[in-house]
Amino acid sequence: MPANLTPQYHKAEDAYRRAQTAEERVTCLEEMLRLIPKHKGTTHLQADLKTRLKETRAEVETEKSAGKSTRSFRIPRQGAGTVIVIGAPNAGKSRVLKELTNAVPEVAEYPFTTREPLPGMMPWEDIKIQLIDTPPITESHIEPYVVGFVRSADLVLLCFDGGSDDAPEQTAEVIAQFETRKTRLSRWSGFDEEDYSIVHVKTLLLVTRGDDADASERLAFFHDIRPDVDLTVLQIELTRTDSIDELRNGVFEALGVIRVYTKKPGKPATYDDPYTLPRGGTVEDLAVKVHRDLAETLKHAKVWGQAVQDGQTVGREHVLADRDLVEIHA
Numbered sequence: 001m002p003a004n005l006t007p008q009y010h011k012a013e014d015a016y017r018r019a020q021t022a023e024e025r026v027t028c029l030e031e032m033l034r035l036i037p038k039h040k041g042t043t044h045l046q047a048d049l050k051t052r053l054k055e056t057r058a059e060v061e062t063e064k065s066a067g068k069s070t071r072s073f074r075i076p077r078q079g080a081g082t083v084i085v086i087g088a089p090n091a092g093k094s095r096v097l098k099e100l101t102n103a104v105p106e107v108a109e110y111p112f113t114t115r116e117p118l119p120g121m122m123p124w125e126d127i128k129i130q131l132i133d134t135p136p137i138t139e140s141h142i143e144p145y146v147v148g149f150v151r152s153a154d155l156v157l158l159c160f161d162g163g164s165d166d167a168p169e170q171t172a173e174v175i176a177q178f179e180t181r182k183t184r185l186s187r188w189s190g191f192d193e194e195d196y197s198i199v200h201v202k203t204l205l206l207v208t209r210g211d212d213a214d215a216s217e218r219l220a221f222f223h224d225i226r227p228d229v230d231l232t233v234l235q236i237e238l239t240r241t242d243s244i245d246e247l248r249n250g251v252f253e254a255l256g257v258i259r260v261y262t263k264k265p266g267k268p269a270t271y272d273d274p275y276t277l278p279r280g281g282t283v284e285d286l287a288v289k290v291h292r293d294l295a296e297t298l299k300h301a302k303v304w305g306q307a308v309q310d311g312q313t314v315g316r317e318h319v320l321a322d323r324d325l326v327e328i329h330a
């Protein structure tokens with residue numbers, strides 16, 4: 001029997017995937033259990049969620065008693081989305097951060113320069129996107145926290161050194177490291193429908209040193225090794241500004257967010273400091289972001305933008321578009 005899960009449930013599920021601590025996961029799981037349609041088609045999933053909730057509550061307890069002894073990194077989410085940059089040694093990860101963000105990572109010819117995660121903010125038009133540089137991944141080593149980062153990411157950039165003959169094998173090893181940890185670098189994000197313990201995370205395959213004469217051939221060889229891996233490819237050359245711009249646009253595009261501006265009734269519009277919502281976001285989703293209570297009291301909204309008539313009155317289910325201006329009436 002199909003589960004027929006609602007959009008509300010899927011939203012809660014996505015929040016669960018993106019949660020960064022056991023405590024946050026508990027809150028999300030409770031919300032999922034509250035929202036899951038209660039019928040025969042979901043009994044299996046309901047039972048699974050209850051087990052998970054029990055385990056996660058236990059995790060909260062052990063975390064509390066263990067104190068801060070475990071080596072882990074927590075980087076607060078910032079901006080319109082969090083993008084994790086991963087790859088084999090020397091794949092160009094730190095260079096990506098250096099070119100795209102305000103961060104100053106060490107970029108070097110020799111491998112293993114980066115050991116700790118390093119965040120930076122990438123400006124894109126009037127928003128900022130968070131990028132996080134991570135230590136290299138090899139066949140024999142991966143920092144466990146990187147797996148957690150990737151599983152809760154909005155987007156992953158998997159760097160592939162287009163200038164190296166080792167890149168195809170090394171990149172296949174990076175992918176395998178995640179696969180053994182129930183994490184699939186994929187074209188989309190969410191839980192696997194067959195095996196709920198597997199998480200898919202939307203990933204771009206970033207071929208750096210893309211101007212190298214053999215870069216395309218190396219990429220083709222990678223596809224020979226792993227014909228089942230089907231990721232969107234961006235071939236870039238980080239010494240060229242036009243290529244860096246292409247990368248910026250590609251990241252924004254892949255994040256799949258829209259920008260929405262708000263104004264108060266009777267007040268002039270200012271097109272600054274937009275809210276960001278996932279593509280497909282509604283007036284109600286915006287209201288939740290502005291203030292939780294507003295989602296309850298919301299009556300209707302007026303919208304100005306490309307897809308609507310100026311000042312058109314819409315309901316809470318109305319789907320917003322990038323650069324819409326919204327006036328919420330409660």
Ligand SMILES: Nc1nc2c(ncn2[C@@H]2O[C@H](COP(=O)(O)OP(=O)(O)O)[C@@H](O)[C@H]2O)c(=O)[nH]1
Nearest residue numbers: 089090091092093094095107108208209237238
């Ligand atoms: N020409 C060129 N050099 C690159 C590119 N990407 C990375 N590099 C160089 O490759 C070396 C390793 O890059 P780095 O970002 O430190 O690799 P990481 O180990 O993955 O962080 C550095 O010397 C970079 O300047 C690129 O697209 N073009």
Ligand SMILES: [Mg+2]
Nearest residue numbers: 093094113114
């Ligand atoms: Mg580095």
